Amino acid sequence: MLPKDVKILYFYSVNRLWSFMSAPYMFVLFIFSKTVRLTLFILLLVSLFHGLSNLSGFTRDQMIFFFLCFNMIDTAAQFLFREVYYFRPLLISGGLDQILIKPFNPLVRVLLGGPDFIDCAMLIIMTVITVWFTASRFHPAPLQWLLYFALLVNGILLAAGFHIFVLGLGIRVIGVDHLVMIYRDLTALMRIPVDLYIEPIRFIITYLLPMGIMFTFPAKALLGLLSLSNILISFSFAFLLLYLALIYWHRSLRHYSSASS
């Protein structure tokens, strides 16, 4: 990204922030709804462990930590890549033409052009809760923290790759109106650690898709349950996926027919 792109992106973000501020009660309603969902799932996990000592080898605190980690990456991805959810209307109306003709990277515009500040607020809340919970329950060493945050960023890069794939696929498969929601449902599988799934599902969602690397590996790294080889695989996967996604986006753009414009 060029400095000019960053500046334009900043203006897009400010505009989006103003649109959120125009309806503050909606802002509160969404934050409240998302907090309810988060709290209720944690309550479920706590309730579950009233009758259990461990769940497939994981303790209650570890299960909660996996869930918090999932939410951190999921929320960060929604905050950054919300504009992807509005891509299809642009395609079917021919509105993408207006983006393509501007002297601004169209991928940056449709990927990062509309950050969701409700999720930004949620991300702040999630970060505070996760750091407090992790520090008080697991007492990680500085190196573990560092590895954890590096893998979180890696997870966000993987999420970026997925979203770019969704954008490319959206251009090619215009008849499907909920492609990004399929991605969301796939990621929802990771609200629990990937180890709870049986083979070959576990292998598919860890290495082929690779949701496990994205959501479960950061938490496992902090808990000391991840091997060095898997850490290296995680970073390699992120760069490979991003690279392939970018190629796919550029090739997909050639299929854009500007049908309704």
Add this chain to the structure above:
Amino acid sequence: MRKYLTVFAVDWQNQFIYRLNFVLWRVRNILRLLMTYFLWRGVFNTNVSVFGYSQNQMLTYVFLVLLVQTLVTSAPSSDNIGGEIGNGELSNYLVKPVSYIGYWFTRDLSSKLLNIIFASVELTLLWLVFQPELQIPVHLLAFVVSCILAVFIFYFLNIATRFVSFWTPENTWGLSFLVIILIETLAGGIFPLDILPHWTNVALQFTPFPYLIYYPIAIFLGKITGIYLLRILFQSLLYCAIMYYFAQIIWRRGLKVYASEGR
């Protein structure tokens, strides 16, 4: 009645236009089931019985969630009513000799029928893949009645939420999102509600949510029997009536402020 049958027939045919769209929608429903299924499988790896549920009962619960959720919550009205009010398209319906609430209910029924057919096939395939031992229904008739009541409760609750667009046409999604979250978590789609503390379970009876998924499945599993069963069915009926009047009141008041903006 004939006009609604025609609406049903036309909508049924429309659903086959975007076939890939529909198939992927069904894939999403299966994905949602998998997380719950493997969570409970993990629980029963080291336990014979949890919260009064045997493994058979719990896996039956998880499988039935797909069926009941499909029946109750498949509703194209959810995606359209708010927009039609907001952009003034509602006016097209108001001048026709058809009830708007009846029209969308008919379209929802058509969607439910198609979804239920697919959900039955999916459940059969999932059963063949995972081969869990499932429980035989205890009160099949009561289960069917509770499902039908759940369909009505959901419909009236759903449209009442969407009718808020009369007052905030630019922000339909906020309240709907809250209701979706509450249904997602408090209707029993992820876990049976009786694993929560007793007081929570009792308190939830006073909301419409457990009547949508949890009670129908609990009746199927024989968790609710005798007088308690009759009481739950009566409460479902009562909620159905309350939601109906609630939706009607909001609809009538909404029409008074409706200005057909955008037309």
